[in-house]
Amino acid sequence: MPTYVNPDKCDGCKALDKPACAYICPNDLMILDLAQGKAWNQEPDQCWECYACVKTCPQSAIAMRGYSDVMPLGASLTPLRGTDSIMWTVQFRDKRVKRFKFPIRTTGWGTIEPYDGMREPDAAELKDSHLAGEDVWLGVDTLPVPEGIVLEGKSENRDPAGSLAADGRTN
Known part of the structure; x- marks a missing residue:
């Protein structure tokens, strides 16, 4: 199911030149409503469900609804991004909670040499x-x-x- 923005939590990433979700969305669906100063998903039916916007939102203002066969009604899945990891919190319908922590990429952008050790092409x-x-x-x-x-x-x-x-x- 596509992502959606909670307008009560969204501040439009005022400290940035554009919202983090708009920057990261691979399909350019997340945009800033200039009148309200809040981001929103302009084409939910075109959402790829990659959840990049959900993971990158500094205010945790973007959420997603899981499909009923994976996430029954009343369950939730919430990411919390830290500086070195992302913590996914799963709350089941019976209120049990599970947390999973995954490291964020530690190799700096542009530092990988993909052709290191290879000879010049002929x-x-x-x-x-x-x-x-x-x-x-x-x-x-x-x-x-x-x-x-x-x-x-x-x-x-x-x-x-x-x-x-x-x-x-x-x-």
Whole structure:
């Protein structure tokens, strides 16, 4: 079910240039009502239910209704975001409460080097069936090739182990 904003809790993220929910929503559904100074979901039927807005709201003003087969009527699911984790609180219909704590990403944005340890690409490799870095990421020199695979218009000959060398040639 789509998210909704509790107008009594929402302050429109006055300290920011736009509400946190509007910034994080991947479908650009959350917007600021300038007259009221509150955020709202402009197209609930288009909501992807990713709950990014729910997790990022500093006022805990955004909530969601769970589907009845997952969350029966009267139950609730509420996130509370800290500086290093998100605590999800589940309240069941019989008032039992369970809490689950998950760490937030600890690697800074832009600090991961995805091509670290890989050699510079070669234009001739564009015609190869292998992916860049495949041998590095998978930790193998060769990959098995199923029978009947045709590369560049000719059938590949396989060795008894059924693998190709990293450069696409048979072993």
